[in-house]
Amino acid sequence: SEMEQTFRAVTRTPGIIIWRIEKMELVPVPEKSHGNFFEGDCYLLLCVSVPQELHHNLIYSIHYWIGSEASQDEQGAAAIYAVQLDDFLGSSPVQYREVQHNESNTFCGYFKQGVIYKQGGVSSGMKHVVTNSSDVQRLLHVKGQRKVSAKEVEMSWSSFNLGDVFLLDIGKTIIQWNGPNSNTQERLKAMLLAKDIRDRERGGRAEIGLIEGDAEDKSPSLMEAVCGVIGPRPSSLPNGTSDEQADREQMSQVTLYHVSDADGEMKVREVASRPLVQDLLNHDDCYIVDQGGVRLFIWKGKKANKAEKQAAMSRAVEFIKQKGYPHSTNVEVVHDGAESALFKQLFQSWSVKDQTVGMGRTSNVGRIAKVTQEKFDATTLHVMPEVAAQQRMVDDGSGQVTVWRIENLELAEVEKELHGYFYGGDCYLILYTYEVNGKKNYLLYMWLGRHASQDEITACAFQAVTVDQQYGNQPVQVRVTMGKEPRHFMAMFKGRMVVFEGGTSRKSEVVEEPPVRFFQVSGTDSYNTKAIEVPAVAASLNSNDVFVLKSQNSLFLWYGKGSSGDERAMAKEMSAFLGRGLLEEIMAEGQEPIEFWQLLGGKTPYASDKRLQQAMTDHQPRLFECSNKTGKFIVTEISQFTQDDLNETDVMLLDTWDQVFLWIGSQANDTEKKESITTCQEYLRTHPGMRDPDTPIVLIKQGFEPPTFTGWFLAWDPSKWSGGKTYDQLREELGIVTEAVTISSSNTNNSAGRVVNVHLYPQSSILYHLSSILFSLSSILHPLGYQSGSADDCNRVYDPFPLEQLIHKTAEELPEGVDPACREKHLSNEEFFSVFQMSKDEFAGLPQWRQLNSKKKHGLF
Known part of the structure; x- marks a missing residue:
């Protein structure tokens, strides 16, 4: 046809x-x-x-x-x-x-x-032609850092401004002019575009020259060539407009509309707003999902009639007009059963029938709940990082484990025989050491108990920085909240991980053991098993699970009817670990002795329905760049991402749904590092899918990426950071190949040809040395409202204010000129000593956490 x-x-x-x-x-x-x-x-x-x-x-x-x-x-x-x-x-x-x-x-x-x-x-009459012609004459205005576009503009100095980058393309020569106010990332992108034009459109037969707009006198021959084409340079150029980059923070306003034209006229009816659930979508209909007017999605049900499906896009355009949205509003049409990752992430959960996930996990709607898993093969993790990423495992957990508990705000090492015990009133640091090809690698977990004090949580973050420094800033840092332990965390304790609801394991605090403790055991192997303390009442039972009931003299192991053989086997090992010498009594559901119910306060109803296996959530990884290069902190999503999109001057956020990675580029500035933590938490809070705010956050430094991270990138190159080119390195490389450029009469408005020497004046080679970025205390504590000093503070003069104007005041109540984070520095030396019983110099020598505690104690925080 x-x-x-x-x-x-x-x-x-x-x-x-x-x-x-x-x-x-x-x-x-x-x-x-x-x-x-x-x-x-x-x-x-x-x-x-x-x-x-x-x-x-x-x-x-x-x-x-x-x-x-x-x-x-x-x-x-x-x-x-x-x-x-x-x-x-x-x-x-x-x-x-x-x-x-x-x-x-x-x-x-x-x-x-x-x-x-x-x-x-x-x-x-304009055509797309394949040619290596040297007759081209055009001026390209380059905009953007991630979404790079180059617009043909008038060949005149009136098209230039100081804030952007311009490419003068005259066939055999491409000259890049960098506006003095343009940033390095824009210059790098423009240079890559110039190379692309040279290689793809000219078959490599063109030379590239470079002019820095604030140092034009250093490239006189190039400036002469530019002026020969577009005329004399004016004495001044405009500043230019902003990049008009939209803030790409997560758009949380999401509304679902039902679309119908049953009587020949399009009718749109609001169905629901955030949070959306998949069950709202009816296979017989079409829907519009409006993401805050920034983007529209059209969902076409499988059983919707053909006319409705074909009219989907025109309906979207009409909807844009009705709402008064800009003509340029993005529209995406998705089909029932073939939805894009961007569409799925707008829903609180998204399940796919009969989807196979990971290594042999298959979910089948309508069957009972237990997942059959192939034996975990740790040998595949480092040779196949994509498996490591899917499994969230760097190895099988057989490396070296060191555990510290936060005690009196300091680190106290936990005895090996107590490894795996975690109390809800404590915070812990766990250092995991493993080797790959003879090189040691480190994971540093911060486990935060649900009932731990704010001081302990703060001290845990501070001590994490200290341990990170001790190990050469190499550890990958993972923040874990109680009950949200990732799989590798459980694997470290080989099926013997127990989470107590409250209390502490500190020897300095004697806590009386409750007469009865009740644990729900979940897991099918030594890599994913843990016991979680639950209220010791019958209502805590569930027919699909296994439970351990412990008193001072007895130990019961209860098998729910819906539990699997693997779960029962792991629970039996766990009961021996919990019982510590007590003889266990095993019982199946329905065969409980009277003593069992007595310990639980009597028999009451509990969850006994067969749990259907929930289909695995289907969410594709998403990569975001966190940058303040424009003076404003912006989060920009990167589509079709590869390793090349990891910008060493920024912080990158990789969302894999049940984990969020923060990748710290070696040249990221302090603001980006500080703001990225807050942004990550805000990203989870405002996510249209109503994400769990306690989702684990993993901090990774450039050059120390584990396979759980690299596996999300196709063909990860571990040597890239020693061979990747910065803007200055690429500039130097281009300078080598363009030392002399011949510009013929066809390239200029002048009749005579000339030889132009291209003086790039490259800086000395800026080789990139791998060095991890120390995640400063302030970057971790910033979300908690704490600030740390900088080198500039040493030279800063703080205007004096009387104590009564500083103490017990909110930031809004402080006098003008007072730094809310450093209000103690505005005290006179005499008042400072009367409050803290030490001099300012002595106070400055204290550990940061002690300073913070003292400031809070005296109302100066």
Whole structure:
């Protein structure tokens, strides 16, 4: 058929296919022109990709792109072709509506070096041609750090400004001009774009020159060439506008609408708002999910009629008009059963029937609850980091374990025979040491009891920094809250991990043992088993689980009817660990002796329904960049991410749903490190899926990435950080290959050719040495409201204020000029001594936590 002829380029080979709308027909765009878009045209793009689970089908994504000058007819044709391509591919692709300057992260992720907007279009005779012509003359205005775009602008100095980067492309030569106020990341992205133009469009036959806008006198020959093309440089240039980057913090306002046109008129009815649950979606209907007016999703039910499905995109456009949203609002159309990861994460939970997860785990709706698992094979973890990532395991837990308890705000090592016992009134640090290829690696867990004091939690964070320093800043830090222990944490104790609800194990505090303790045991092997103390009442029982009941003289092991053989075997080992010499009595549900019920205060109803196996949640990992390069702290999502997207000048947030990783780049600044912790907590709090705020947060430093992190990246290169290029290194490399550039008469407005010496004046080679970033105390305590000093504080002069104006005051009540975090420094020497009974110098020599406690005690915090 005609449609099949049009889409004959579609294959099962992963990659990108692009068509342009020319006279209402689809015309393929040559691969070398991918990433170039005429502003007067519309395009259709198909991405074919391989899913992370290799046994799954290929993933198809359809984008139709609307240029800022495209006609209504072309826009309509692009939308129709998108629907036809969707039908051709069996209605499985996700569809995206893209508008120039407001493309989705997914779209921009296809063009890592950036998107180039070209003036004109089909109507003005502009064509996508494959050529190495040296006759090109154009000026590109480069914007953005992550979503890089380059717009063709007038070849005039009036197009320049001091805040951005510009590329003058004259065929055999590409000259990059860096605005004095542009930042390093923008310059690096522009340079990579220049290289891409040289290599992809010119076949490598072009030279690249570089001018620093604040040092033009150091590149006189290059400036002469630029002025020869676009005229004399004016004495001053405008500052330029901001990048207008939207704050990409998690958009939490999510609303679900039901869409119907039963009587010929589109009607939209609000169904629910955050939190959304999957059961709200009816297979017979279509829905709109509105994410705060920033992005719309159209969900098409499997049983919805064909007319409704085909009209989905037009309905979205009409909805945008009704709501008064910008024309550029992103729209994504998803199909029932083929939803995108971005769509799924808007829901509190998302389950996929018959999905196989990890190593042999299969969930089947309608069957009883127990998961059958293949034997855990630790040998695969380091040779197959993707398995380590899926299993959340760096190894099998057989490494060296050191446990400390926070006691009097200091570290007290826990005896080996007490490893695995955790009390809800305590905080613990656990250092785990394991070897890979003869090199020691470290994990540092911070376990925070539910009933621990704020001082102990603060001291635990402080002591974590101390231990981190002692081990060369190499440990990966993992924050674990009571009851949310990750799998590897349990594996360290080999099936013998016990969590007591309250109390403490400190020898200095004698706590009377309760006469009866009741434990719920969960787990099927030594890698995932723990016992959790529950109230010693019959209502705590559950027919699907195994319980241990302990009194001073007896020990009962209770098997629920729905428990599996593996669970019972692990619970038997646990009861021996808990009993410490007591002879256990094993009983099946329904065969309990009277003493069992007496210890629980009598028999009462408890959960006894068969628990159906819940389908595993299906959430793809998401990567975000945390940066304050623009002067404002911004979180930006990165689509189609790879290891190359980890920016060493920033902090990156990797969300794998049941864990959140914070990757600290070696050149990240203090503000980014401090704000990232707060942002991570805020990200979880405001997530539209109503995430658990106690989700484990894992801190990782560049160069010390464990396989549980690297496994989420395809083809991770462990040597990258010793060979990756910074902006200055790339600049130096380009300087080597462009020492002399010949500019012919066809490249300039002058008639005579000339030889231009390109003086890049590269800095001495800035080799990158692996060094971990010390996570300062302030960066960890910042969310708690604590501040630490900096080098600048040493030279700061604090204006004196009387004690009565500083003590027991909120920050808003303090006099103007007082630093709320350092109010004690505003005291006179005499008043300071009368309050703290020591001098300011003596006070400054105290440990940070002692300073904080003393300030709180005296009302100066």
